[in-house]
Amino acid sequence: MNSHVKIDKTRISQPDAADLSRRHFLVGTAAAGLALGYSAVPGMLGADQALAAPANFDPSVWYSIAPDGIVTVTCGKADMGQHIASTMAQIVAEELGANWKDMRVQLASNDPKFNDPVLGVQITGGSWSTMMNFEAMSRAGAAGRIALTEAAAGIMGVPASELVVRDSMIAHAKAKKQMSFGDVVKSGKATKTFTPDELKAIKLKTPDRYTLIGVSVPQLDIPSKTNGAAKYGIDVMLPGMVYGAVVTPPVRYGATVTSVDDSAAKKLPGFIKAVTLDDKTGTTTGWVVAVANTYANARKAADALKVAYDGGPNAKLTSESLLTEAKRLQALDDSGEFFVKDGDTKAALGTAAKVLEAEYTTSINIHAPMEPMNATAEFKGDILHVYSGNQFATRSGAIAAGAAGIDPKFVVMHQMWLGGGFGRRLDADMMVPAVQAAKAVGKPVKVIYSRENDMTMDFSRPLTYQKIKAGLDGDGKLIAMNHDVVSAWPTKRWGIPDFLSPSVDKKGSLDAFTVNGADFFYTVPNHNVRAILNEMAHTATPSGQLRSVAPGWTFWAVESMVDELAHAVGRDPAQYRIDMLDGKGANAGGAQRLRNTLLAAMGLAGYGTRQLPQGEGMGVACVSSQERATASWTACVAHVAVAPSGEVKVKKLTVATDVGTQVHPDNIRAQVEGAALWGLSLALYEKATLKDGGIEQTNFDSYTPLRMSQLPEVAVAVIANGEHATGVGEPAVTVVAPAIGNAVFNAVGARVRSLPISAEAVKAAMKA
Template sequence: MSIKSLNQAKKDNINLSRRSFMVGTVNTSLLMAFGASAIPSVLSAKEALSSKTFSPNVWFEMDTAGNVVVNIAKAEMGQHVGTAIARILADELECDWDKVSIVHVDTDPKWGYMVTGGSWSIFQTYKPMSQAGAAGRQVLINAGATLLGVDPSSCKAQQGFIVSGNQKISYGDIVAKGNVDKTYSADELGALAIKPGNKRHLIGIGNDYKALDIPPKTNGSAVYGIDVEVENMLYARPILPPTRYGSTVTNVDDSQAKSLPGYKGFKILTDPSGTIEGWVAVLASDYPTAIKAVDKIKVSYNAGKTVNISEADIQKEGERICRDRSEGTLFVDEGNITQAQKNAASSIEAMYTTATASHFQLEPLNAIAEFKEGKWHIHTGNQWQSLTLPTVAKAAEVPEADVVIHQYYLGGGFGRRLFGDWIIPALLTAKAAGQPVKLLFMRPDDTMFDQPRSASTSLFNASFDGSGKFTGMEHALAAGWPTLAMAPGFMPDGVDGKGKVDPFSASGADHWYTMEHHRARVINNKVAQNTFTPGWLRSVGQGWIVWGLESFIDEIAHETKQNPVDFRLAMLDGKGKQAGKAPESVGGAKRLANTLEILKKKTADVTLGDNEGIGYSVTAGQERTMPAWIATAAHVHVDKRSGKITLKKLWVVADAGIVVHPDGAMAQMEGSLLWGTSLALFEQNEIKDGYVSKKNLHTYLPLRMNDVPEMDIEFVESDEFPVGLGEPGVIGVAPAVGNAVFDAVGVRLRHLPMLASHVTDALKV
């Protein structure tokens, strides 16, 4: 799929383009569904729903008790996405929230394009689910009015009843007694009015109800991918080759493993999809035996070319390509930066870098592959089923229609479970073994096969005229690109037409500041790209791009002797393209400025002790086409003797439009701020000998409880279109902390994570 078609899919989700909507009573249920095309006059909605002639995706159904089941085509990994989507629907439908339940669906094509990432879920589903609920409510009012013997204009929907004066009838009775048969064309559906944000009672700030996934998660009934078992299955554990790419197996000696009861041998895997190379899978009747057997098997290889690559090699290449203006392609090119630099009376330059970082999601990778009744059935938790399924089919050498991915809860995703490459060795092992296989990764296996966030490099240059006024900025940014590795069809052309761009490794460089001259050049770091599969890690490119950008904005402010907050506010004027557009970015940069104004007032009276400072940042992640306006402030203390940075408090003001599920939004923001803190001050996993060097959590050190800061989070009340909140909170933490360190002790840190040794080294200069 091209980037144009990806954007079109997102737009279609919002606008219901080319889809009709059917509502009909079938047997003892009221089914409501989007159809793939207009219903011909020879079929009623009831007939189409009953016969499934058009394979409609039944988004929700209601039974004679008024219970509503909402089908969710998104992955649940702790963010309560099903609850949020169901709330949108239930609010418009005016059903009883206590009678709403959710079901996560498999990869049947009728559900359409399936992806849970990029903080897109609410943004994409808000309008279609609202309009579906509005259509359902209208149909129920009409049917209820008929049963009550009154005019529909006298009726209203309320808490699962149609009410007219002193009469009322329940939704369940309407389903049982009514004869609903209604088709809405796409135009009719689009014309349906949906409630403004201030008329909602199930969504929005101040409206809080239970998350539907919490009971099963707390009573133990929730099923995660790692919980699933099927009959007659074997267990498998992989043995990973010495490099991610290019290694081949020359010999396997399993003589010591054969003495283990339950050991069932090994398989050398050959992958028609080219996803894995040089893999061996060990089989056993139980998982403990599979674990032990791996330690007893000796595999010999011809190692791939990247076997000696180190983090230093990646960083060295990053600096080289950023300094070479012939490398890469332009993502932003406004004004004339070349002329601005020629005319400049002075300039400043800075290079910002980040270390390789790993996902370390709680649930290690796992999948069951079973061939049954002519189809491959995959049991796992996956974020981007529509991206994964074609590659799985290629590996199995079957049509896509012969692969079904069954969806389960994810024990954490954070981007690692977007492209389900771990399914491939499970399927290939099951195919070679001739029976179902459950492949589980031990934590070191999981970490070695991770798709880490690539080490990155950002080079900035700012120009100033004779009066010291800032005139323009050049920005070069380089890293390994996840989209190039896993979804190259999504990459658009650069603005100069000289190459493709990974939009997820460039977003954030197209900021909301008004600058007369601004150029951003993006470059793929081929050393990183060839060493491992660069991954989408929570906040994706913005996490490292905006770290450099917002730190350098502070540097420019100090160079021009301006207050960093006021300097930002002056550039957030909402002029030109920074004005934003409907529906997703109404207000543009001025809404971002508003969050910063609120934050400025909240932090105005903070008392700072010795070696303490406050730093600020503004961000608009995830993308310009779906911005969440966020201002962040960080209060730090720096121990000048040891170099330890203590993050005492974070303040965040966020404008994300209508907040659909306030409790979930707050949890998302809290989690993302802590993730941002972890990346800012702790997390790094340097590449050594072609792999990440830290394989488990006794050496990889994310944020610990005793370093959790106080957090003050405020959501701006808004009736604007809702946008995502899963990732944007991560982005602003690191630059706010870095700017706070400068405010505290006058040293500028330019590498993530910011370590005590970086502080002491900088203080010596």
């Protein structure tokens, strides 16, 4: 069913190439108010407003202005607490000239007209949202302002060039006339349309003229989220709705149900049916859903079902077997595909004055957002309605259709607020049991995962194995690096060929989302990066995109190795990096911005300015996350104290990030702080393991993220230089682990190359 998802991969590497086609900017007066995808279907977003509203002004599909002057921005991105809906509204309001108190937000349906202007699909991830939508939303706002101004000029009988737009008012000083946005909308005179060329020709504001962008205005979504009005997927209530609780197999993937005994469940109150999933999309295997009149009764029924399984081909696999297979694959000369192939590493390593080799590993990691996975499905005639918070509506709609056995055009996705996502809700597994149960019982069904369901069936961050071989010349300069990255390929699992990338030698395709970051901005004349698919891990632990994706493990290896090289030649690790960030060739621009963030973090942290107590150390790292073409330049200085037991306490994290243009300063700071703490959690505390084909950790008693009592001081420096806006939700995740690892070495001389950094590993390295 994924064949219905169409993605132009070239857009991913061209974040500035906004699609300014007329379908994104339809300027005119709507005959019956705002119509947002499938609005003819009762209950769909926009349908109710369309029935009741007088003529609204719709400058684009992204927002509408009502006769009372209220501007409602439709956000095509999933809002999971990062306030992206409010950010989109802020960008529109800046160019529109609206008063912030007149702004409102709502979430888009899966109508294709709400596809991302750059990616061409509805997806939220990669820290792309602001970066890729800034220009499109700005031009949408500007187009509306121009249309309103020209209409007002005609009404007032004055030249449009003499009008001033501010705070939702259009004024002519000399004539002492003014009209509100609402007045112009009520007149019905705002009917201007723009061709794509005309839209591209609109001159947007320069940063020195911003009045809203760069201001920490009140987030529009906070009131509804604090008073209970905001509706999350778990809040959905439909007439006649029943509930489903899933029974999952002991094996993560590949099991099949051989029998279901529901005799005990039939004796329980409210039990309706046990449905064995027949998932042609391959999203789930071996699942059963118990349907009952309440969720509590569904849980009891699920516990009462006796399900027998064939464990399938992965039933005996462990984390150790996945790692062994990764090492075997890396040792093969013909494994994988080249992501980077510059110069001649073999020759350079053969003549190097010093060669260092190291292996780096990361464990399986689980998303575990606070709102459990959930979905509600309802069939209305030929139309399937799915209510859920989702990060990839385009693909998820296709999966829901596949689960139902219908064409995706008959699936209406009702986007809800997300109680956390972090990449977990890029997947649609929770929709499959809801859809098939609703079809089986003929009623709307809400499925809610238990925490155990979600942890054991998460599309997790994959276990990774990396080997780096680096060569130095007689002056200690890095002249060659081979970097092999072995893992499951999360993006390949999606089954969307256009999301894979051709290898640099054009001999095959690779999942760039497993190696991004390895193409760093250091100047190294001979550099190879090989992406190797671990098919065993790929099938046994179907992996997904966890906040920060590949840079979360590639920079762990790169920034640890760079530190090791600096120490091997007796150089300060920070200065060693600065020297390699010389901006030569293809690294021009990016290297300088990254160097500046490193210097900013060092200065704020006081790196190298004082003698630290015994057992304490500072470590540095700097990254260009997420992808090279969509980087936010980020650096970290970690200050740690290491006990004789090997226990690591992080005293302070200092993070500097270059975001280009900052839309909402407070939100950026919050995002960077949260990302840094997530990076700390991954660095020291989080680990899942596979045993007998299943994930062993089932709740927060055994999978132990960072606790409040373990929080260090976090200092953040945001560099806003007016360049193109970048993303902030993920980059700081990637920089923290290597900074901590490097700090541990500086504190006690212990080099740990596996995440998470455990006290046992540190103590063992101290003794080595």
